[in-house]
Amino acid sequence: MHFEIAYKWVFLLLPLPLLVYLLLPAMRKRRMALIVPFFDTAATVSHTRKTKRGWVSRRNIPAWLAMLLCWIGLLCAASSPRYVGKPQKKIKTVRSFMIAADISFSMAETDWVIEGKRMSRWGAVKSIMKDFVRNRKSDQMGLVMFATNAYLQAPLTRDLPTIAWLMDETEVGMAGQMTSIGTAIAYCVKVFKEDTVKQKNILLLTDGVDAGTDILPLDAAQAAKKDSIVIYTLGIGKAKGSGGYDLDEKTLREIAAATDGKYFNAMNEGQLKQVYATLDKLQPVEYEEETYKPVTLLYYYPLAATVLLALLFLLIAAVISIFRPAR
Missing domain, CATH: 1.10.287 (Helix Hairpins)
Incomplete structure (x- = not known):
């Protein structure tokens, strides 16, 4: 310095x-003075010079x-x-990334194995996604959890460690039992309305089929498209009718296609990590630096x-x- x-x-x-x-x-001051008839005589006797000013400050x-x-x-x-x-470089936010995660009861199925330990689908998603979140350095991220209803777990922020922590604190069943994909997408679009960053993305994770009780998924996807929001969909498990899973791949593909996004499927730890690696390539971390002292x-x-x-x-x-x- x-x-x-x-x-x-x-x-x-x-x-x-x-x-x-x-x-x-000069500042003038008035003072009281005593006038005497013998002033001239006194001045002569005392050899004092008379002046026009009665007082001069030192x-x-x-x-x-x-x-x-x-x-x-x-x-x-x-x-x-x-x-x-x-001078130092300051990273400027260039992209908003909203994660919409399914926490319906089906995500509690313990049919995944991570590092030799059996855990639930949601537990597996959390354990791997935390690294993905922390690596999105210049992005601001948010969390929307959904099941029967959708709610905002974390607003858009650049505090990525907090996002990872809030995700870790979320448990299955906190938003109901059913899967309302359309409601989740519509809620994300609503959150993005307040955001001024131009690049907006949604990562939608689910292992089920839309309950169809409120907003249809494709209608919500079209609304997202109008706001220039790209949706990446991630299906957890096997497709509907192929081994007992109830995953509607067709709808997830259509949602992604409608918004110029992409659909992914993950049935194990390796595939899920590969999905996140592919997302990093499709949406690489971008830096717009501002110089400050x-x-x-x-x-x-x-x-x-x-x-x-x-x-x-x-x-x-x-x-x-x-x-x-x-x-």
């Missing part, structure tokens, strides 16, 4: 008090010096002295010194006036 004065032109005001002293007329050198130092201190504070560090302001040091100097001078003047002998 190096020292810098932001407003050097402030010191051009340094001679201002002198100009005021020279250009403005120059108070300490007071002038104190005021000069205070003026210099105020100018130093107004010039904004500071320590400035080296870390600044530490120092104006309060000369300002504090000026205030202390003025208080000290007033205190000394008060003490002198108290103990000064009467004339």
Whole structure:
């Protein structure tokens, strides 16, 4: 870091008090005077020169010096002295990524094996997705959890560790039993209405079929398309009618196609990791950097010194006036 004065032109005001002293007329004071008829005689006897002014103040050198130092201190504070560090790069958000995750009861099925441990579908998704979330460095991300209803678990934010933590705290069944895919998409679109970032994406994860109780998935996808939102759909498990799973791949493909997205399917840990790797390629992390300099302001040091100097001078003047002998 190096020292810098932001407003050097402030010191051009340094001679201002002198100009005021020279250009403005002297301050006049009125005092009581005693008129006596023998004034001329008394002045002659005492050899005192008569003047037109009855009182002339003496120059108070300490007071002038104190005021000069205070003026210099105020100018130093107004010039904004500071320590400035080296220019640094700041990552600017360029994309919003909303994760819409199915937490209906079917996600509680313990038919996945991660690192040799059997766990539920939702547990497997969480364990692998946390790394995906943390790696989306320049993105702002949000969480929408859905089942019978959809709700916002985390608003759009760049605090990705918090997103991963909130996902880890979410459990199956918190939003109901059924799967309302259309409602989830519509809710994400609603959240994006308040977002000013142009690139908007939804990652929709589900292992079921839309319950069809509210908004149809394709209608919600068309609304997302109008707002330039790309939806990537991820089906967990096997397709409907192929081994007992109830996954509607056809609808998920249509949702992705309607928004220029892509459909993925994952039936195990390896495939799920591959899905996230593919997403990273399709939507690579982008950086728009803003240059900024870390600044530490120092104006309060000369300002504090000026205030202390003025208080000290007033205190000394008060003490002198108290103990000064009467004339």
